[in-house]
Amino acid sequence: MPGQRSPAPLDRLLADPTRRGRITHVQNVPARQGRRAAWPSWAPPELLERLAAAGIEAPWRHQAEAAELAHAGRSVIIATGTASGKSLAYLLPALTALHPSAPVPAPRTPDPPATVAGEGRARIAGEGTVLYLSPTKALAADQLRAVRALKLPRVRAATYDGDTPRDERGWVRQHANYVLTNPDMLHRSLLPGHSRWSGFLRRLRYVIIDEAHGYRGVFGSHVAQIIRRLRRVCARYGASPTFVLASATTSEPATAASRLTGLDVTAVDDDTSPRGPATFALWEPPLTDLRGEQGAPVRRTATAEAADILADLVVEDVQTLAFVRSRRGAESVALGAKRALEESAPELTGQVAAYRAGYLPEERRALERSLRSRELVGLASTNALELGVDVSGLDAVLVCGWPGTRASLWQQAGRAGRAGQSALAVLVARDDPLDTYLVHHPEAIFGTPVEATVLDPDNPYVLGPHLCAAAAELPLTDADLALFGPTADDLLPDLVRRGMLRRRPAGWYWTRRDNPYDLADLRGAGGTPVQVVELATGRLLGTVDESSAHTTVHDGAVYIHQGESFIVQTLDLDDSVALVEAAAPDYSTTARDVTDIRIVEELRSTPWGEARLHYGTVEVTHQVVAYQMRRVQTGEMLGEKPLDLPPRTLRTRAVWWTLSADQVDGLGDLDLAGAAHAAEHASIGLLPLFATCDRWDIGGVSTAVHPDTGLLTVFVYDGHEGGAGFAERGYRDARAWLTATRDAIAACECDTGCPSCIQSPKCGNGNDPLDKQGALTLLAHLLPQAP
Numbered sequence: 001m002p003g004q005r006s007p008a009p010l011d012r013l014l015a016d017p018t019r020r021g022r023i024t025h026v027q028n029v030p031a032r033q034g035r036r037a038a039w040p041s042w043a044p045p046e047l048l049e050r051l052a053a054a055g056i057e058a059p060w061r062h063q064a065e066a067a068e069l070a071h072a073g074r075s076v077i078i079a080t081g082t083a084s085g086k087s088l089a090y091l092l093p094a095l096t097a098l099h100p101s102a103p104v105p106a107p108r109t110p111d112p113p114a115t116v117a118g119e120g121r122a123r124i125a126g127e128g129t130v131l132y133l134s135p136t137k138a139l140a141a142d143q144l145r146a147v148r149a150l151k152l153p154r155v156r157a158a159t160y161d162g163d164t165p166r167d168e169r170g171w172v173r174q175h176a177n178y179v180l181t182n183p184d185m186l187h188r189s190l191l192p193g194h195s196r197w198s199g200f201l202r203r204l205r206y207v208i209i210d211e212a213h214g215y216r217g218v219f220g221s222h223v224a225q226i227i228r229r230l231r232r233v234c235a236r237y238g239a240s241p242t243f244v245l246a247s248a249t250t251s252e253p254a255t256a257a258s259r260l261t262g263l264d265v266t267a268v269d270d271d272t273s274p275r276g277p278a279t280f281a282l283w284e285p286p287l288t289d290l291r292g293e294q295g296a297p298v299r300r301t302a303t304a305e306a307a308d309i310l311a312d313l314v315v316e317d318v319q320t321l322a323f324v325r326s327r328r329g330a331e332s333v334a335l336g337a338k339r340a341l342e343e344s345a346p347e348l349t350g351q352v353a354a355y356r357a358g359y360l361p362e363e364r365r366a367l368e369r370s371l372r373s374r375e376l377v378g379l380a381s382t383n384a385l386e387l388g389v390d391v392s393g394l395d396a397v398l399v400c401g402w403p404g405t406r407a408s409l410w411q412q413a414g415r416a417g418r419a420g421q422s423a424l425a426v427l428v429a430r431d432d433p434l435d436t437y438l439v440h441h442p443e444a445i446f447g448t449p450v451e452a453t454v455l456d457p458d459n460p461y462v463l464g465p466h467l468c469a470a471a472a473e474l475p476l477t478d479a480d481l482a483l484f485g486p487t488a489d490d491l492l493p494d495l496v497r498r499g500m501l502r503r504r505p506a507g508w509y510w511t512r513r514d515n516p517y518d519l520a521d522l523r524g525a526g527g528t529p530v531q532v533v534e535l536a537t538g539r540l541l542g543t544v545d546e547s548s549a550h551t552t553v554h555d556g557a558v559y560i561h562q563g564e565s566f567i568v569q570t571l572d573l574d575d576s577v578a579l580v581e582a583a584a585p586d587y588s589t590t591a592r593d594v595t596d597i598r599i600v601e602e603l604r605s606t607p608w609g610e611a612r613l614h615y616g617t618v619e620v621t622h623q624v625v626a627y628q629m630r631r632v633q634t635g636e637m638l639g640e641k642p643l644d645l646p647p648r649t650l651r652t653r654a655v656w657w658t659l660s661a662d663q664v665d666g667l668g669d670l671d672l673a674g675a676a677h678a679a680e681h682a683s684i685g686l687l688p689l690f691a692t693c694d695r696w697d698i699g700g701v702s703t704a705v706h707p708d709t710g711l712l713t714v715f716v717y718d719g720h721e722g723g724a725g726f727a728e729r730g731y732r733d734a735r736a737w738l739t740a741t742r743d744a745i746a747a748c749e750c751d752t753g754c755p756s757c758i759q760s761p762k763c764g765n766g767n768d769p770l771d772k773q774g775a776l777t778l779l780a781h782l783l784p785q786a787p
């Protein structure tokens with residue numbers, strides 16, 4: 001532990017000497033002074049008066065900088081920390097544009113191709129309009145409240161989403177000048193009905209994209225195409241809006257924003273807002289005497305460890321919120337803390353509770369109240385408390401397992417900290433390679449961000465449906481193709497052949513009777529969802545995506561719904577139904593699959609000395625073959641049962657590396673298959689650090705000799721049809737990614753491999769063979785030659 005001064009609560013936690021070794025790092029994040037700028041000269045005085053009345057005397061510098069860029073017609077992404085005032089940065093130019101006297105800047109970015117020749121390109125002076133997009137209805141409602149609270153006479157703000165009553169929709173279209181909606185609504189309603197929105201679109205000055213880091217993976221790729229469709233329709237009405245994006249801090253925000261919008265976007269990422277001091281500790285639970293798969297040591301679970309820490313903090317009257325990833329985990333941390341208190345301080349057990357989605361609203365409000373009044377000293381919660389719930393000023397936050405992104409981590413940690421007192425945050429590592437890496441590499445958390453928001457606008461499975469939708473909005477012309485990217489050229493003849501579009505001299509037309517908007521499945525994973533039905537009562541509990549049904553609701557799977565557990569009796573794939581029975585097993589289940597991979601086309605490759613890195617299209621065949629049962633509290637393996645499910649194929653993108661035959665000969669009698677397999681597992685665990693994905697979004701295959709390359713090959717592929725940009729990001733940042741992979745393996749103190757480094761929870765081969773030292777040897781041959 002670096003020798004830095006620790007604040008009292010941490011010292012108290014460490015009073016038990018056996019615990020000290022579990023802290024791998026303490027970071028004292030110093031307070032930061034805010035840096036102010038002057039209000040832009042163009043902002044209307046009445047707006048500034050309202051802001052002053054709300055306690056905002058001057059903008060922070062990053063707010064002024066972003067606002068100036070947007071006002072000058074330059075699309076911009078504001079990528080600064082939680083609560084750094086991103087809203088004000090876009091509200092300044094946006095609310096100004098609603099003024100009748102608002103000047104109209106010449107756009108700096110090239111106009112999208114105007115589809116209809118002769119339609120005026122000139123921008124109409126005077127009162128403009130603003131379109132605000134958020135990923136959720138809740139956030140839009142929140143923003144609507146904030147805009148209305150300013151009580152500006154000219155602002156006619158309204159949400160337009162699935163909850164907007166039919167009879168209000170007409171008013172919104174005709175009269176609102178600040179419309180808050182979401183990408184789904186844009187896709188299904190606003191763009192198809194663009195002629196009814198012509199008055200609004202003609203005057204559209206700004207498109208605000210809030211929480212832009214949420215548009216990632218396949219969903220992000222869909223949104224990227226919806227935005228291109230919006231730009232094309234706007235051009236039809238002579239508008240060329242400026243895009244203003246707000247995002248959590250990420251690596252390369254401008255690149256992600258450009259991919260999302262198809263425009264040149266400038267990033268403003270120097271956070272000049274003030275911040276209170278905080279102490280951040282990284283905590284790694286110890287290895288236990290229990291043995292898991294292949295006799296590997298099992299680490300104490302993050303939930304068990306967090307329960308103990310929570311109990312100790314409650315005893316010290318340190319008000320603490322523990323964030324836990326799953327609902328069951330949140331319950332188990334609260335229960336564990338209560339049990340620990342029963343022994344040490346039984347009078348305090350009533351001061352600990354759990355909080356998660358699925359509780360009744362009254363119950364949740366009551367918990368929030370007790371937290372604010374400090375009757376409740378320890379609360380274990382899922383991220384249900386992460387957004388939109390006004391709870392802050394706690395003494396400490398425990399983050400139980402890496403929450404997936406830095407944005408979530410800071411959001412959660414930000415709940416701690418009261419005036420004049422340093423906040424304490426503790427990240428407790430789970431038993432997996434990414435968490436292991438992070439608690440041993442604090443710079444990945446506290447240094448420059450390495451995680452990028454990743455999406456792939458060129459995914460043909462995503463683009464095809466949007467080309468059809470676009471053609472239905474306005475016939476597609478040659479001039480539109482550049483907007484939709486290089487894949488559009490290849491795809492159009494195919495859509496014509498399949499009878500989706502018709503080619504006429506003037507362009508491509510949608511002439512079918514059905515609705516093209518049903519072709520794109522924005523948030524789902526495709527296919528008919530599987531319904532989960534309780535056998536005894538016929539009650540529908542929920543649905544599972546078709547693509548994940550084999551792994552989550554196979555026969556014998558434990559299925560959790562609102563804290564109740566069920567066991568799947570049968571999965572009927574023909575009828576898309578899983579029948580379940582209520583049960584209370586003390587284990588959880590994990591499906592195991594086997595995978596084959598074939599290279600369809602190599603798109604790029606780079607020599608790494610004699611080794612080589614590749615990126616391209618592959619076809620992956622999966623088959624779920626078995627499932628395992630593990631005890632919930634300890635993670636201990638209880639057994640494995642075979643399953644009989646059909647194979648599924650997936651055409652997607654992959655990154656892969658090969659070692660030359662000579663390099664392999666030089667390795668002596670290494671267990672090549674085990675070494676490659678171990679390197680593959682760890683690299684899958686680490687990719688989420690660089691690309692905003694989950695380890696479940698990607699997969700891998702490794703072999704000592706692959707039939708398509710004839711060489712030792714390790715593949716990592718996107719687990720979504722057509723690819724989602726994760727593998728591509730791996731290719732682009734391969735050196736840093738594979739270096740982190742090697743470091744994570746090297747940092748783990750186990751002897752021959754465990755879930756913290758090279759074992760994977762979803763390995764179809766039961767984590768066999770695996771060779772930890774061998775993986776380090778392979779990476780040691782690969783990495784020094786990386787360019």
Ligand SMILES: Nc1ncnc2c1ncn2[C@@H]1O[C@H](COP(=O)(O)OP(=O)(O)OP(=O)(O)O)[C@@H](O)[C@H]1O
Nearest residue numbers: 055056057058059060081082083084085086087088
């Ligand atoms: N220039 C300023 N001076 C003082 N307070 C400000 C200033 N700008 C914003 N604030 C206040 O800071 C708080 C956070 O602002 P806001 O919610 O816009 O942040 P954000 O960056 O959008 O947050 P998130 O990361 O949650 O999206 C609000 O209470 C807001 O009123």
